[in-house]
Amino acid sequence: MTFRLNKLTQTLVGLCAALLLAACSSPPPKPTVDYKSDFDFYQVKTIAFYKKSGQVSGDNPLALSDIQRNRIDEALTFALINKGFKVIDNAKEADMLVSWHLATQHKQDVRTYETPAYGGAYGAGRYGSYNRYSRYNCWNCTNTQVSVRDYNEGTFIVDMIDPQMRQSVWRGFTQSKLKGEPEDDQNKYNEAAMRMFAEFPPF
Numbered sequence: 001m002t003f004r005l006n007k008l009t010q011t012l013v014g015l016c017a018a019l020l021l022a023a024c025s026s027p028p029p030k031p032t033v034d035y036k037s038d039f040d041f042y043q044v045k046t047i048a049f050y051k052k053s054g055q056v057s058g059d060n061p062l063a064l065s066d067i068q069r070n071r072i073d074e075a076l077t078f079a080l081i082n083k084g085f086k087v088i089d090n091a092k093e094a095d096m097l098v099s100w101h102l103a104t105q106h107k108q109d110v111r112t113y114e115t116p117a118y119g120g121a122y123g124a125g126r127y128g129s130y131n132r133y134s135r136y137n138c139w140n141c142t143n144t145q146v147s148v149r150d151y152n153e154g155t156f157i158v159d160m161i162d163p164q165m166r167q168s169v170w171r172g173f174t175q176s177k178l179k180g181e182p183e184d185d186q187n188k189y190n191e192a193a194m195r196m197f198a199e200f201p202p203f
Contacts, residue, residue: 033199035170039162041201046086048094049073050161058104072100075189076158079197096169097161104154111147153177158196172196 054069076098077087088094153175160170174196 029174029176031172031174031196031198033170033172033202035202039169041170041203044085044095044201046088046094047080047096047098047160048088048091050097050099050159051091053099054101056102056104058102059106071184071186071189074186075193076100076196078190079193082194083197083200091163094163097163099159099161101157101159102154103157104152107153111149112144156196160200170200170202172200 054072080087080098091097154177155173155175157171157173159168161167162169
């Protein structure tokens, strides 16, 4: 049996709930973190958003609304402030820049399984009197069934960029299947952002 998601990639509000992967799975996936080990994170006091933050890429990229972008920006701002940083508007005056990016990819989950096969075999009937029990020959036979499930995998990436070097010095990302009901609770986004920044700064 083939089950296809009902145009999930076209449901912008549903995708927004998954952008921070706040409603993708239970328990939420733990972010993977990498960073530049010799960078001095102690000197970072102020953070601003990178001008190209909020990009979406992949084989099914979507155009996000201003409402969706604002929810994500607000959640990241909330998490950074709770970490003791000051989030400012002027990127030229910031010690560090934050940028987020969503990469989407269409995938298939293909599974095979065996089911019992019942029924008679050749040899039963008018010309099969010599083997009248052949109809039971397939009680132990099996049929191979294939189940195909389409889904979209989302990778949400957050980069912390040093404006002097113009390169990322910290990256956190989390990956999961995109699913869930439309979510407009800002607290869910805030909680997901806090998970993302749980290991930032790395000291």
